[in-house]
Amino acid sequence: MPSQPPIRRSNPPQKSNYTQYKEELRSDFFNSCAYCGIMESESAGVGFSIDHYIPKETPEGKPLENTYLNLLLSCGDCNSHKGKYLASTTQKNLGLVIIRPDEMAPSDHLMLDETDPCGLASKTKTGEFNIAKLELNRPGLKKIRAIRHRCFQANEIIEQGIKALSSVALDNVEPAQRARLLKIRHDILKIRSGFDGDIDKLISDYARSPLRLPDPEKKERTKARMKLLKELGDDGAG
Ligand SMILES: [Zn+2]
Incomplete structure (x- = not known):
């Protein structure tokens, strides 16, 4: 049985321009890229x-330009890799759909790579397609996963x-050492109480560099990515 999608959407009132939904999207997607x-x-x-899940440039997407449920928060890289992709019926039947975490559970299609804890591996053809289409193993992302x-x-x-310290019974400790242990x-x-906030800060500080590092293999990766996407059945560039 498929798992539950991890994102639950709110239902804001209709607005006249999609850019006015930024705060609702940030809240619904936990300030994270949906992809x-x-x-x-x-x-x-x-x-x-x-991102407009159904691209606003397509006949299907035009009427949905300002429809909240067609909007997802996306990082610039994923948005540019996704491009104007919209799966045709044939592509849908092949599983070539972009995973949206408010309707699908990514964990049904993707998992951590057993041989590389910073990489993602696919469970399904949809997973394989998403890794290739959105380049989910791009170097910047892998570095951030490594830091996390x-x-x-x-x-x-x-x-x-x-846990180890808490399990030491005070009665078993020399009276002279008890005050030290308690301290x-x-x-x-x-x-510990300040550690979670520190982790977030540490990740955000360290992550500034991985995404900005030069990426000399990008050209080669793009070539391989396009070849794989074509083999999978997506012949449009993304
Ligand atoms: Zn992204």
Whole structure:
């Protein structure tokens, strides 16, 4: 059975121009790109925009230009890779649809790459298509996943330390050492309470560079990406 989509949309009143929905979109999509998950705070140098899932340039999308449910928050890279793509009936039947997290569960199609914790692997043809079309393993994204992964591991180590310290029964500690143990516990819990905010700050500071680094292999990657997309059944450029 397919999993639940992770994003629940709000229902704002109709507005006359889609750009007026920016705040609702930021809130619904947790300030993250609907397609690759990068956060606005991590995306310095790339920028965020409002994506029309059904492109507003197509006959189907024109009437939906200012319809909230056709709008998704997207980073500049995903938006440009997605382009004006709209799956035809044949492409839909092949599974060549762009995953939208308010209607589909990405985890039904994508998973962490077992051989590379910073890479994504596909579970389905839809997953394979999304990795290729949106370039979900582009170097900047992989670097951000690596930073998150390291922060997560550091957090785990601290959690283990807290657990180990908490499991020491005071009765088993020499009276002279009890005050010291209590102080260590107190200090560590204090550090822990500020850690989550620090992680967010750390990721956003460190992530500024990966997205701005020169990308000398981009041309080669684009060529390989286009070839794969063609093999999958998407012959339009994105
Ligand atoms: Zn993105």
